[in-house]
Amino acid sequence: MMKRELVCIGCPLGCALQVEADGGKILSVSGNSCPKGDEYARQEVLAPKRTLTASVRTECGSKRCISVKTVPEIPKDKIFPVMEIIHTLSVRPPISIGDVIVHNITGTGSDLVATSAFPS
Amino acid sequence: MMDYDVIVIGGGVTGTAIAWYLARYDIKVLLLEKECELCEGASKANSGIAHSGYDPEPGTLKASLNVRGSRMLHSLASLLDLDYMQNGAMVLAFSDSDLKKLEKLKERGSANGVSYSEMLSKDEVLRRERNVSKDVKAALFFPTSAIICPFSLVYAFAENAAVNGVEVRTSAPVTGIEKRRDGFVIHSDDLSFASRSVVNAAGIYADRISAMVVPEYFSLTPRRGEYVLLDKTEGFVTSTLFRTPAELGKGVLVTPTVHGNILVGPDCIETGEKDNTATVSKGLAAVMESGRKSVPELNYRTIITSFSGVRAHPDGNDFIIDMPCPGFFNAAGIESPGLTASPAIGEMAGSMVAEYLKAKKKNNYIETRKKIVRASSLSPEKLNDLIATNPGYGRIVCRCESVSEGEIVEAVRRGAVTLDGVKRRVRAGMGRCQGGFCTPLLLDILSRELNVKKEMLGKKGPGSEVLV
Amino acid sequence: MRALVVIGAGASGMAAAISAHDSGVKDILIIERGPEMGGILTQCIHSGFGLHTFHEELTGPEYADRFQKEVLKRGIDVLLNTTVLEIDSHFIRYINSTGIYEEECQAIVLAMGSRERARGALNIPGERPAGIFSAGTAQHLMNLDGCRIGKKVVILGSGDIGLIMARRLTLEGSHVLAVVEIMPYSGGLKRNIVQCLEDFSIPLYLSHTITEIKGKKRVEGVAVSPVDENLQPLPDRSFDIPCDTLLLSVGLLPENELTKKAGAELSSTGGPVVDDSYETSLPGVFAAGNVLHIHDLVDYVSQEAEEAGRNAARYILSGECDEACIPVVPGHGVRYAVPQFISRTGKDALIKFRIAKPMRNAVISLISDGRIIKRMRKKVVSPGEMERVSVQKSLIDSELKLEVAENDET
Numbered sequence: 001m002m003k004r005e006l007v008c009i010g011c012p013l014g015c016a017l018q019v020e021a022d023g024g025k026i027l028s029v030s031g032n033s034c035p036k037g038d039e040y041a042r043q044e045v046l047a048p049k050r051t052l053t054a055s056v057r058t059e060c061g062s063k064r065c066i067s068v069k070t071v072p073e074i075p076k077d078k079i080f081p082v083m084e085i086i087h088t089l090s091v092r093p094p095i096s097i098g099d100v101i102v103h104n105i106t107g108t109g110s111d112l113v114a115t116s117a118f119p120s
Numbered sequence: 121m122m123d124y125d126v127i128v129i130g131g132g133v134t135g136t137a138i139a140w141y142l143a144r145y146d147i148k149v150l151l152l153e154k155e156c157e158l159c160e161g162a163s164k165a166n167s168g169i170a171h172s173g174y175d176p177e178p179g180t181l182k183a184s185l186n187v188r189g190s191r192m193l194h195s196l197a198s199l200l201d202l203d204y205m206q207n208g209a210m211v212l213a214f215s216d217s218d219l220k221k222l223e224k225l226k227e228r229g230s231a232n233g234v235s236y237s238e239m240l241s242k243d244e245v246l247r248r249e250r251n252v253s254k255d256v257k258a259a260l261f262f263p264t265s266a267i268i269c270p271f272s273l274v275y276a277f278a279e280n281a282a283v284n285g286v287e288v289r290t291s292a293p294v295t296g297i298e299k300r301r302d303g304f305v306i307h308s309d310d311l312s313f314a315s316r317s318v319v320n321a322a323g324i325y326a327d328r329i330s331a332m333v334v335p336e337y338f339s340l341t342p343r344r345g346e347y348v349l350l351d352k353t354e355g356f357v358t359s360t361l362f363r364t365p366a367e368l369g370k371g372v373l374v375t376p377t378v379h380g381n382i383l384v385g386p387d388c389i390e391t392g393e394k395d396n397t398a399t400v401s402k403g404l405a406a407v408m409e410s411g412r413k414s415v416p417e418l419n420y421r422t423i424i425t426s427f428s429g430v431r432a433h434p435d436g437n438d439f440i441i442d443m444p445c446p447g448f449f450n451a452a453g454i455e456s457p458g459l460t461a462s463p464a465i466g467e468m469a470g471s472m473v474a475e476y477l478k479a480k481k482k483n484n485y486i487e488t489r490k491k492i493v494r495a496s497s498l499s500p501e502k503l504n505d506l507i508a509t510n511p512g513y514g515r516i517v518c519r520c521e522s523v524s525e526g527e528i529v530e531a532v533r534r535g536a537v538t539l540d541g542v543k544r545r546v547r548a549g550m551g552r553c554q555g556g557f558c559t560p561l562l563l564d565i566l567s568r569e570l571n572v573k574k575e576m577l578g579k580k581g582p583g584s585e586v587l588v
Numbered sequence: 589m590r591a592l593v594v595i596g597a598g599a600s601g602m603a604a605a606i607s608a609h610d611s612g613v614k615d616i617l618i619i620e621r622g623p624e625m626g627g628i629l630t631q632c633i634h635s636g637f638g639l640h641t642f643h644e645e646l647t648g649p650e651y652a653d654r655f656q657k658e659v660l661k662r663g664i665d666v667l668l669n670t671t672v673l674e675i676d677s678h679f680i681r682y683i684n685s686t687g688i689y690e691e692e693c694q695a696i697v698l699a700m701g702s703r704e705r706a707r708g709a710l711n712i713p714g715e716r717p718a719g720i721f722s723a724g725t726a727q728h729l730m731n732l733d734g735c736r737i738g739k740k741v742v743i744l745g746s747g748d749i750g751l752i753m754a755r756r757l758t759l760e761g762s763h764v765l766a767v768v769e770i771m772p773y774s775g776g777l778k779r780n781i782v783q784c785l786e787d788f789s790i791p792l793y794l795s796h797t798i799t800e801i802k803g804k805k806r807v808e809g810v811a812v813s814p815v816d817e818n819l820q821p822l823p824d825r826s827f828d829i830p831c832d833t834l835l836l837s838v839g840l841l842p843e844n845e846l847t848k849k850a851g852a853e854l855s856s857t858g859g860p861v862v863d864d865s866y867e868t869s870l871p872g873v874f875a876a877g878n879v880l881h882i883h884d885l886v887d888y889v890s891q892e893a894e895e896a897g898r899n900a901a902r903y904i905l906s907g908e909c910d911e912a913c914i915p916v917v918p919g920h921g922v923r924y925a926v927p928q929f930i931s932r933t934g935k936d937a938l939i940k941f942r943i944a945k946p947m948r949n950a951v952i953s954l955i956s957d958g959r960i961i962k963r964m965r966k967k968v969v970s971p972g973e974m975e976r977v978s979v980q981k982s983l984i985d986s987e988l989k990l991e992v993a994e995n996d997e998t
Contacts (some may be wrong), residue, residue: 007778013968014778033967053633053647055731057856062623065734067633067649076787090633095798097653115633116649169707348711399713401799425708427716495683496673504687511685516621516671520845539718553704556722560729574735583805586718587735588832 001027006044010036017041047083048071049073052082056101057090058118066091066099081106094120121473123150124258124287124315124369126473127306129294130165131155133270134454135321136277137462141470143284144429145479148492150313151278151286154293156581159274161323163459164544165347165385165397165429168377169360170194172209173458174229174237175370183232185468190264192463193273200276201491202268203378209265209360210245212414213257214441215365218364222260229262237262251357251415265360267378270459271544272491277466279534280489281457284482290376290535291581294322297332298421302449315445317350317473324394324432324441325450334444343431345386346403348411351422351552352380361414370456372410374418377548379521384411386429397428424552425468431455441469448484449473492530492546496522517565518558532569540580542566559586590693591615591904593680594897595672595846598627600697600877602655603781603890604897608697609662611901615873618659618666619682625659626652627701629726629886631731634752636779640887645756647917651886660811675850676980677870694902696848697871698860699893700747702840702878707801710838714801723837724858725747728839730756738833742810744776744798747972750837755784763903764790765829768812770819773946775839776970777884778945795819798834807834840882857881857924863912864930864937871909874900881926881940884974888940895938914984919955921945923971931987936978941990947968949995952977957975957985965995 001022008015013033019041020027029041043049051073056064074082082105091101095118102112126142128135131153139151151158170193177183190528197204213219222239227235238261245252245259252259267553282288289308296307321400323328327340360375374384385407389400404426411418434440434453443449451469454461473479481583495503495513507514512526523546531545539555539562542548548562555562567574578584591613594605597620603615626628629637632648639645642654659666670684675698681690682885704722719738721729727749729735741762743750746769754764767785772795774781785792791814799821800811813826842859844852853861853869859880862867867874876896877889902908910931916939918925925941943950954962954977962982969975969992979988 007782009779009782011779050787051635051645052759053635055633055734057734065732067647067731069633069635069647079759079787097650115647116630117653209684298861349708395804398715398800398806401711401713404711404713420711421709423708423711424706425716426711426713427619499687500681500690503683506683507687514683514685514687515669519621519671522671522673552706553703553722555723556704556706559721559725559737560733562734563729564733574733578805580805584718584736585806587729588719588738588806 004045006041008032008037010034010040011086019045021045031117036054050076052079053115054083054086056086059090059092061093061118063118065102066095066118069115070105070108070110072110073114074110078106078108082108082112086112091118093118122303122314122316124150124313125477125479126317126319127152128314128319128321130321130323131158131278131288131290131308131325132161132321132323133159133274133277133459133462133505134190134323134451134465136274136281137466138319138321138469139281139286139450140277141466141474142529143281143286144481144485145474146482147477149286149478150315151279151281152292152294153288153290153309156291157536157538158278158288158290159271159544160580162429162431163270163274165427166270166456166459167373167375167383168268168270168459169209169373170204170268170460172262172264173232173234173457174225174262175365176232176457178202178228178231181441182457182461183441184330186403186457187233189457189461189464189518190266192406192457192467193266193268193460194264196463199487200280200489202276203267203272204266205378206264206266207359207376208261208263209362210240210249210261211362211364212245212252212259213271213364214253214255214413215257219257220404221364222258225260234262234264235438238262239495249357249359249361251417252361253414253416261359267360267375268459269378273459274460275534275545276489276491280486283486283489294329297329299333317449317471317476319449319451319469321451323454324430326432330444330450330452333448337444338435338452340441341390341433342396343433343455344389344391344396344428345586346399346407346426346428347385348404348408348420348423348426350382350384350419351424353382353422353526354380356382357415363414373408374411374415381424382418392429393476397430399426400426425554439465441465442475443472447476492527492534495527517561518548518551520553523548529567529569532566537570538580539566539586540577563587590617590691592617592695592697592900594618594689594697594699596627596699596701596879597625597666597934598699598701598877599629599652599655599886599889600701600879600893601697602659603653603893604697604699604876604900605664606655606658606662607894607897608901609664611753611898613904616664618664619670619672619953620666621671622895623669623940625656625668627981631700631724631727634756637886638718640885641890653743655890672846675846675873677872680738684746695874695895697893697896697900697935698835698868698873698875698879699877700843700846700879702882703843704836705839705841707836708736712798712801715804717801717806719807719833720801721833721835723835726753726835727756730760736762737759738762740765740796740831741833741835742829742831743835743837745769745839746776747777747837747839748780750835751776751780751784753803753835753837754790755788758788758790764788765831766791766812768793768796770795772817773780777972784829798824798948799823801834802828807832808949810834814831828901842879842881843889844879847879855924855928857926861928862926863910864927865899865910866892867899867903867909872903881924884972888974888976915987917989918990919991921947922990925990930981930984932980932981934981936980938976938978939988939990940974940976942971943969943992944971947992951993951995953991953993954979955989955991
């Protein structure tokens with residue numbers, strides 16, 4: 001059995017969570033003030049995920065970069081592999097917020113999506 | 121065959137003043153500066169005061185050139201379009217022994233030819249300067265004392281010299297001087313320049329340059345002075361406030377700058393290192409404490425930067441302006457009041473060189489120079505006219521100092537190649553946010569105007585690149 | 589004559605203009621010095637914005653875009669790349685590449701935001717080399733311009749921007765060697781400590797500060813020193829960290845040069861003194877967002893600005909001006925409170941404040957003339973977070989005081 005202490009990142013309260021797990025099974029979560037804490041603790045222990053945000057270079061025009069994010073969150077251990085792909089990218093206008101820049105990036109099942117616009 | 125009639129070594133206020141003076145003669149002049157911008161040494165880090173001249177020992181070069189320089193600056197202010205303002209200086213007395221010293225200072229001032237000074241009562245001091253400490257007993261007031269932007273003086277000298285034909289080379293450190301029968305060959309890395317005469321105005325390194333020609337002639341002791349610069353507070357102090365002098369230097373002063381900031385400093389520390397311009401916490405603390413003795417209400421929460429400069433203190437305590445061997449001239453040991461004295465040093469050293477070269481005056485000499493237009497100081501009508509011809513003057517880049525893109529582009533046109541060079545010429549990045557907002561924009565403009573990659577741009581030349 | 593001029597098209601400016609428009613004032617001009625709307629949000633590419641407003645986690649540019657669309661939908665005039673030079677109660681002077689302009693207006697909303705404290709404010713000794721950035725400058729260079737600012741980085745200050753830049757730099761291949769914080773606690777949100785530092789094993793040195801910057805041309809290192817309980821460095825325990833870049837994330841200051849020049853009264857927050865309609869001491873001049881006091885969440889900036897915009901509209905349409913006579917006083921444990929005055933008009937007043945130090949089981953008391961009129965308990969309070977409390981005006985006599993204390997009983 002494994003015990004882990006976490007700080008909940010669900011809201012500014014930052015509850016101190018205690019998680020007991022056995023292999024791939026969560027036995028108990030305590031210290032949370034709301035159901036979000038329980039959910040976070042389970043995910044964080046079994047398969048931690050993060051939203052990755054970054055800038056992608058543009059090829060031309062008035063804007064040098066557009067901002068992007070992964071939708072949905074990607075596994076934490078895929079952050080650097082995804083960054084490597086992002087570093088190779090360059091985009092052209094027109095781009096609208098929400099446009100998919102890369103589908104299923106590095107096989108994560110998540111898309112890389114524009115969060116700023118670059119009109120032509 | 122000689123390349124030049126005279127080469128001036130050093131692009132600080134002394135070197136550029138000499139070049140400015142020599143520019144009126146019909147001779148070929150080259151100015152060499154080791155850094156990639158002018159105004160990099162003590163000229164950029166000092167009190168910015170045009171002293172009236174009460175302080176130096178009577179009979180010294182310091183005394184005579186100070187008083188002469190102070191008068192010259194007064195008329196050059198309009199000719200060369202300097203950032204200059206005659207605000208007067210007070211020497212504050214806080215004790216009976218200070219009072220006695222003030223009497224002596226008054227005498228010394230008149231011995232030096234400072235034609236006017238006035239003893240002010242406590243009430244009068246506090247009437248004129250409401251923020252001076254209530255402990256003040258009296259003050260000696262020198263109305264001819266002025267504040268000056270030291271950068272503006274160096275660039276004015278250099279730009280006027282250049283327009284009159286002086287060649288200016290930056291990034292040109294002098295690595296050796298060869299004495300020849302008919303003159304000198306100056307080596308600067310893999311370049312060399314032949315000249316009939318040489319002027320050594322190399323600031324804190326002048327002893328090393330001198331030693332290349334005349335061994336063991338003099339040495340210079342580096343004395344560091346630290347300052348803190350406060351944000352603009354209108355009317356907080358109007359005159360330059362000195363304390364009654366102690367042994368070393370004129371002590372910590374509190375002064376408005378010509379751009380409306382408050383400057384407090386300097387201290388005086390012998391570091392033994394010519395290039396050590398680091399501030400230290402003890403020094404800054406002492407400067408701040410000392411400043412509060414004169415002006416207790418100084419708000420150090422509004423400090424926007426601190427800096428230090430290195431004085432080139434000569435063994436003999438006086439300026440060294442001479443010709444130790446034919447054709448080789450020194451203008452060395454120029455510590456305070458060197459900024460004030462600079463035009464007089466230019467005149468004196470320049471005349472010596474001209475006499476040696478038997479140079480004749482040009483008849484097409486241009487006496488005036490115009491500074492870069494400050495958009496924010498123009499009337500709306502004039503500014504509209506300017507924007508109509510150049511829209512860049514309507515684009516504010518540095519919000520703290522209201523500096524427009526047009527001014528920055530003009531700074532580059534006049535020789536700025538670094539962020540510091542732009543800052544000293546037009547004040548972009550000089551304000552309260554210290555370049556926080558404008559640095560990215562300045563990098564864009566410099567990169568575009570100089571046609572270099574942003575990664576190549578430095579704060580102050582190679583090795584100080586901003587992006588790594 | 590314009591009805592309303594809004595200075596700044598960031599989070600607060602856009603929200604103020606939208607709500608003024610919706611309250612019936614159509615003749616609005618927003619003046620923005622940047623090349624696009626959004627203000628600092630455009631460079632805040634990380635997520636975490638808008639949870640309160642939109643109930644989803646947006647990035648800065650996305651949050652800004654939602655407001656920008658609303659501004660455009662209403663046809664509100666916006667001048668970009670334009671700098672305001674001077675204001676007065678009913679007058680504004682601005683400049684752009686087509687000229688300098690003066691305009692009369694009935695009301696103004698100040699929404700200029702904030703700027704970062706620079707090295708000078710800390711007076712860190714040393715040389716003045718390249719490689720010292722405030723965190724926001726670094727963020728601009730990296731996120732908008734695609735630049736790299738350094739390879740080995742030390743960050744001073746653990747506020748949210750510093751933490752977020754620690755992660756951002758790491759993702760871009762820089763090595764963040766340390767985040768140094770003078771206080772015994774971080775000024776940033778817990779989630780940022782976890783996601784930005786712990787995820788990448790970046791060490792956080794609490795109760796430490798930087799006492800010297802080394803390097804003449806480019807930063808070569810910093811001296812880091814622990815501090816005692818009075819925040820004074822302990823030099824004999826100081827150590828060096830070699831690095832080429834120092835990022836300063838040491839706090840934001842309301843940007844109020846225009847406000848100051850216009851003669852408005854300023855408060856200890858660095859922003860103007862306002863009443864609960866967000867009107868400054870200059871009649872018809874309102875202020876909202878970081879120009880007034882530094883917020884922790886952009887959602888609260890937008891809410892505050894909406895309120896200011898609504899009040900500006902009311903002022904324009906009815907000429908109504910409430911007499912704000914009740915002073916709001918920060919008492920024990922409270923660093924500041926906004927607004928500084930409240931009027932008798934309306935039912936409730938919303939007071940925003942920051943506490944002086946972190947506390948557990950805190951009791952927040954609202955006291956009027958020695959009488960406790962409201963009491964709230966909070967499990968955790970921290971100076972990094974802005975507190976908000978609503979108070980019924982009819983309960984207040986001549987003064988409202990706020991106090992925060994730790995409750996030992998629980």
